[in-house]
Amino acid sequence: MVTKKDIIEFLKETGIKSHDKVTIHCSLRAIGTIENGADGLIDAFCEYLKDGLFIVPTHTWDSVTRKNPFYDVKTSVPCIGTLAKVAAFRPDGVRSLHPTHSVAVFGKNAAEYVRNEEKSATPTPVNGCLSRLYEENGKILLVGVGHERNTYLHAVDERYDIPDRLHPEPFEITIKDYDGNLHKSPPYHGHFSAATKVCVSEYYPNYKKAFEQTKAVTYHKLGNATVYCCDARKMTDVVRILWQRTDHDLCIEDSPVPEEYYQDITLI
Numbered sequence: 001m002v003t004k005k006d007i008i009e010f011l012k013e014t015g016i017k018s019h020d021k022v023t024i025h026c027s028l029r030a031i032g033t034i035e036n037g038a039d040g041l042i043d044a045f046c047e048y049l050k051d052g053l054f055i056v057p058t059h060t061w062d063s064v065t066r067k068n069p070f071y072d073v074k075t076s077v078p079c080i081g082t083l084a085k086v087a088a089f090r091p092d093g094v095r096s097l098h099p100t101h102s103v104a105v106f107g108k109n110a111a112e113y114v115r116n117e118e119k120s121a122t123p124t125p126v127n128g129c130l131s132r133l134y135e136e137n138g139k140i141l142l143v144g145v146g147h148e149r150n151t152y153l154h155a156v157d158e159r160y161d162i163p164d165r166l167h168p169e170p171f172e173i174t175i176k177d178y179d180g181n182l183h184k185s186p187p188y189h190g191h192f193s194a195a196t197k198v199c200v201s202e203y204y205p206n207y208k209k210a211f212e213q214t215k216a217v218t219y220h221k222l223g224n225a226t227v228y229c230c231d232a233r234k235m236t237d238v239v240r241i242l243w244q245r246t247d248h249d250l251c252i253e254d255s256p257v258p259e260e261y262y263q264d265i266t267l268i
Helices: 003-013 035-050 082-086 152-159 200-213 230-245
Strands: 021-028 053-057 069-072 103-107 141-144 175-177 183-186 216-222 223-232
Touching: 003 035, 003 216, 003 223, 021 035, 035 053, 035 082, 035 103, 053 082, 082 103, 141 230, 152 200, 152 230, 200 216, 200 230, 223 230
Parallel strands: 021 053, 021 141, 069 175
Antiparallel strands: 053 103, 141 223, 175 183, 216 223
């Protein structure tokens, strides 16, 4: 069984500090049995990140759609797994008002961190909760999953205005906040690529070797799960350089980034 002590030791081994801002995508099943389950994992992260923030994606993109443009922060159920479903409704967290890509944030200044998310016009806008991990030197943990679940990379696409990533036809979403007040989103552009029938995130593993080579990502273990510990700033800078060097879209088919694009990249 993975205990709270095990989780805290794991966080120390990754080099994460108590004041860091950390987000996670997690397969609980991949870890194995956890003391007190999803709540136990959240409790351990919150205890360790006592001076930082623990950010759990609680996305609703599968249910808040063009045909059903309504998000209720208190009742809309996440579509991305057990950890998200538990985190979304814990009383010690603050869930953001982003209609499709909300997060539940735990720790000091959580309410301030999620402020104005109802004004988001895209899934991961610059200055949004996920994108700001770049400025905050944040970390992304992929626990038992790969880069195809690394939502932060959508924020990198938006930061650098990568073409063919957002739907050209917007729609409006009604958002219900904690007090029952209704808000209207700006014209909202969801994820979309004309070049592929699947979300481009399915091809984010194309970056894997480049991230390894540049040490933007390091690997660890939590229980039975392999964990990618991703440095938001380093990953973002690597992607910027790769796109400066390419003459084609790097994430519309299963094709690793050519080694010559990254073999000379040195990050501080």
